[in-house]
Amino acid sequence: xxxxxxxxxxxxxxxxxxxxxxxxxxxxxxxxxxxxxxxxxxxxxxxxxxxxxxxxxxxxxxxxxxxxxxxxxxxxxxxxxxxxxxxxxxxxxxxxxxxxxxxxxxxxxxxxxxxxxxxxxxxxxxxxxxxxxxxxxxxxxxxxxxxxxxxxxxxxxxxxxxxxxxxxxxxxxxxxxxxxxxxxxxxxxxxxxxxxxxxxxxxxxxxxxxxxxxxxxxxxxxxxxxxxxxxxxxxxxxxxxxxxxxxxxxxxxxxxxxxxxxxxxxx
Amino acid sequence: xxxxxxxxxxxxxxxxxxxxxxxxxxxxxxxxxxxxxxxxxxxxxxxxxxxxxxxxxxxxxxxxxxxxxxxxxxxxxxxxxxxxxxxxxxxxxxxxxxxxxxxxxxxxxxxxxxxxxxxxxxxxxxxxxxxxxxxxxxxxxxxxxxxxxxxxxxxxxxxxxxxxxxxxxxxxxxxxxxxxxxxxxxxxxxxxxxxxxxxxxxxxxxxxxxxxxxxxxxxxxxxxxxxxxxxxxxxxxxxxxxxxxxxxxxxxxxxxxxxxxx
Numbered sequence: 016x017x018x019x020x021x022x023x024x025x026x027x028x029x030x031x032x033x034x035x036x037x038x039x040x041x042x043x044x045x046x047x048x049x050x051x052x053x054x055x056x057x058x059x060x061x062x063x064x065x066x067x068x069x070x071x072x073x074x075x076x077x078x079x080x081x082x083x084x085x086x087x088x089x090x091x092x093x094x095x096x097x098x099x100x101x102x103x104x105x106x107x108x109x110x111x112x113x114x115x116x117x118x119x120x121x122x123x124x125x126x127x128x129x130x131x132x133x134x135x136x137x138x139x140x141x142x143x144x145x146x147x148x149x150x151x152x153x154x155x156x157x158x159x160x161x162x163x164x165x166x167x168x169x170x171x172x173x174x175x176x177x178x179x180x181x182x183x184x185x186x187x188x189x190x191x192x193x194x195x196x197x198x199x200x201x202x203x204x205x206x207x208x209x210x211x212x213x214x215x216x217x218x219x220x221x222x223x224x225x226x227x228x229x230x231x232x233x234x235x236x237x238x239x240x241x242x243x244x245x246x247x248x249x250x251x252x253x254x255x256x257x258x259x260x261x262x263x264x265x266x267x268x269x270x271x272x273x274x275x276x277x278x279x280x281x282x
Numbered sequence: 283x284x285x286x287x288x289x290x291x292x293x294x295x296x297x298x299x300x301x302x303x304x305x306x307x308x309x310x311x312x313x314x315x316x317x318x319x320x321x322x323x324x325x326x327x328x329x330x331x332x333x334x335x336x337x338x339x340x341x342x343x344x345x346x347x348x349x350x351x352x353x354x355x356x357x358x359x360x361x362x363x364x365x366x367x368x369x370x371x372x373x374x375x376x377x378x379x380x381x382x383x384x385x386x387x388x389x390x391x392x393x394x395x396x397x398x399x400x401x402x403x404x405x406x407x408x409x410x411x412x413x414x415x416x417x418x419x420x421x422x423x424x425x426x427x428x429x430x431x432x433x434x435x436x437x438x439x440x441x442x443x444x445x446x447x448x449x450x451x452x453x454x455x456x457x458x459x460x461x462x463x464x465x466x467x468x469x470x471x472x473x474x475x476x477x478x479x480x481x482x483x484x485x486x487x488x489x490x491x492x493x494x495x496x497x498x499x500x501x502x503x504x505x506x507x508x509x510x511x512x513x514x515x516x517x518x519x520x521x522x523x524x525x526x527x528x529x530x531x532x533x534x535x536x537x538x539x540x541x542x543x544x
Contacts, residue, residue, distance in 0.1 A: 023397035027383075030390045034424070101383035106440075109345035109380075110398045111371040269349045271308065274342040 016119065020112045024120020028094055028128075041089075042128050043135035046082050050136060053078040054144035072232050074202060075146050077225055079136045080162055081201045084221055085192035086132045087166025088173060090125030092188050095174040099182050104276045108268075114261055121174070122167050129166070151228060154237055157246070158224045164249030165220045169195075171256035175263040181276075200225050220245040220252070296359050298323050298448045298480025299344065304353035306339055306504075313339045314350070315504040321448065321480035326471070328491040328512060329484045331501035332532040337484045338377075339504075341450050344482070345375060357448050371400060376441040377452035381433055384426025388417055388436050391425055392443060399444035411439040414469065430457035438466060442473060449473070449481045455490060463487075467494050488525040498524075500531050507531055 032038050053075050060070040098104060107117070140146040148155050173188040180187070198212055199221040205213055216222040223245035231237060267273040299321040306314040314336045321327045329337045342348035344355055346366045355362040360369040382391045389408060396404040412418050415435040420428065425436060434457055441449060451470070455463035471494060474481050485491050491498060492512045500508040508515065508531060512524050521527035 017400065019397045019400050023394050026397065027386070027390075027394050030386055030394070034385065034387075097383075097385075101385055102381065103383050105345075105347060105377070105380040106382060106395070107398070109347050109370065109375060110395070111367040111400065112398050113367050265349075268347060271342075271348050274338075274348045 016113070016116055020116040021120045021123070023112075024094075024117060025124055025127075027097070028124040031097060032128075039131070042086070042131045046079075046086065046132045046136050047139055049078050049082055050075065050139045050144070054140065054146075058144065069232065071144055071146050073229060075140055075144055076148070076151075076228060076232075077201045079140055079146070080158065080224065080228070081192070081196060081199070081221065082136065083129060083133055083159070084162040084166045084169075086129040087125055087163055088169040088192060089189070090128040091121050091167060091170025092173045092177070094121045094124045095170075096177065096185060099177060099185075099276075102276075104273060108264075108273055114264055115257075118171060118257060118260060121170070125167070125170055126163065129163075151231055154227070154231060154242075157242055158228060161220045161224050161242075161245045161249050164246070164253055168249065168252035168256040171253070171260050175256065175260040178260070178267060178276075179263045181272075195219065195221075198222065204229065218248065220249040223248075297321060297356070298325070298358065298478075299482060300354075300356040301340070301344070302354045302356075304340065304343060304355065305351045306336075306343060306348065307351050313504050314343070316353075317501075317504070317506055318353075319499055319506065319509070321482055323447070323478040323480055324474050325497065326474050326481040326483055326495050328495035328498040329482055329501060330488075330491060330498050330528060335501040336504040337501055338452060340501075341375070341377070341452055341482070341484070344448075344450060345373070346370060371444065372447040373450065374399070374441040374444055374446040374448075375450035375452070376434075376437040376454050377450075378434075378454075378456050379452070380437075382425050382436060382440060385424060387422050387424050388412070388428075388439075389421040391436065392440060395440050396443050401444050407443060411442060414442075415439045431459060431462050434458055434466070435462075438469070445477060446479055449479050451481060451483045453485055454483070455485070455487070463490065470494070488523065488528055492524050500528070502531060 054071070057070040057074045060074070064070065098107060151158065169191060173191060177184050177188060198208075198215045199219050200208065200216055201221070205216055205222060205226055208216060223241045227238065227241060264273070267276070297320040301320070302318050304314050304317045305312070317336070317340060319327070329340065331337055339348065343350045344357070344362065346362050346369070349363075357369040357373055360372075362369045382395075386394065389412070392408045392411065393404065396408060401407050412421055415438060417432075417435060417439060420432060420436075425433060428436065434454065438454065441451070449470070454470070455466050458466060467490060470481060473479050483491070483495060495512050497510065498512045498515065499506050508519070510518070516523050516527045519527055519530070521530055
């Protein structure tokens with residue numbers, strides 16, 4: 016893999032951000048709204064439930080981490096969609112750029128932009144609502160790694176979907192995190208789900224993260240096996256999403272969809 | 283015609299482009315049907331034909347954004363199917379339907395594509411091209427607000443960024459006024475002459491084709507019907523000029539290539 020083409024993809028995102036600062040707004044606006052909303056809900060629940068459960072840590076912490084995962088996915092998909100919106104596919108794919116270089120550029124751009132969201136989350140949630148991640152300790156880094164990995168896998172998969180079904184399929188992409196959240200047990204333990212939903216949940220790395228987070232907050236010891244499972248699943252799902260993207264790209268080259276994509280974007 | 287210091291086909295080097303028995307079908311529809319041709323280093327070859335003849339399909343297959351059903355394409359010594367990235371690193375293109383991102387400025391677009399093509403001394407090369415295409419005053423203007431003529435100049439500057447050995451131009455002067463089109467033709471002719479870059483050029487402007495191209499290929503229904511020098515072909519086929527020959531060929535029912543080739 017060559018570094019210059021990867022740098023080009025990153026540079027383009029930087030140019031876009033610099034040229035239109037409004038693009039930075041979604042990086043923290045929705046996160047901010049969610050934190051304010053769930054911060055007050057948690058504060059209210061703490062006041063009526065009495066001692067025993069810290070809703071701030073359970074709810075607000077979960078919202079924050081789940082939002083981060085969604086930000087990574089949307090950051091990657093948005094970077095990809097920039098090329099759809101500007102009808103740039105022909106210029107990109109008729110160049111020496113290789114698919115792994117392109118996807119790597121999108122992934123790094125997405126990680127960089129989601130870091131801004133993470134910083135805003137911490138600035139708002141920690142001092143304003145008293146959320147503390149200290150209880151999670153060093154395991155937080157592991158949880159973040161899993162969520163970043165899953166967000167990347169979802170972003171690559173969503174981009175492949177847009178490439179396969181055309182620009183109009185963009186509307187299918189945005190609700191993906193919302194569709195998955197019930198299965199990921201963001202706010203409740205896995206045991207409350209029916210059996211079939213649990214089976215789906217075991218395939219989703221975030222469900223291990225949220226189970227692990229709740230266990231640590233309840234003072235239980237860290238379970239390394241589920242964490243390893245989550246990391247492995249995230250890695251497998253990134254590989255599967257990458258494979259899916261390459262397959263979709265090759266099909267688009269074979270059928271002529273890639274060459275026609277610009278025209279379809281116009282219609 | 284301007285004398286060429288790098289005369290097409292003279293060097294004995296590998297062809298800039300070699301297309302062999304290229305076919306592309308979409309189900310029952312044969313878009314390209316057994317096309318073979320070469321573009322020598324420094325040669326400008328016009329790919330002519332009515333709409334839907336298969337010109338853009340051929341260009342798309344050379345650019346590897348469309349996979350052929352069969353046949354082979356070599357850019358220099360490199361097989362496009364097997365060495366896509368290396369082959370495209372020595373190629374570039376400009377097409378009316380492939381405008382550069384409108385939300386980046388002229389200089390940003392050139393920098394972006396310069397990095398993708400791995401251009402050395404990129405800053406210097408960008409300045410050189412901004413000067414060559416008189417784009418200095420537009421360097422910080424977003425491409426989305428440029429006129430179509432200015433956009434064409436930017437697209438050509440991008441197409442020459444990597445000093446390509448093969449340049450594909452799909453109606454490059456379609457949106458230019460006559461004076462600007464003449465200037466662009468001069469730039470591209472000079473590029474072919476001075477650098478030995480092979481050019482595959484599509485255009486519906488027969489005057490332009492006659493002025494620029496060393497050789498033309500008439501394409502219809504995915505086949506090459508006729509090939510030769512655009513200045514001598516019309517007389518050899520009883521037409522007054524290239525435009526008349528084009529109309530004759532476009533109206534004729536499809537004949538087998540062997541019956542048509544001069």
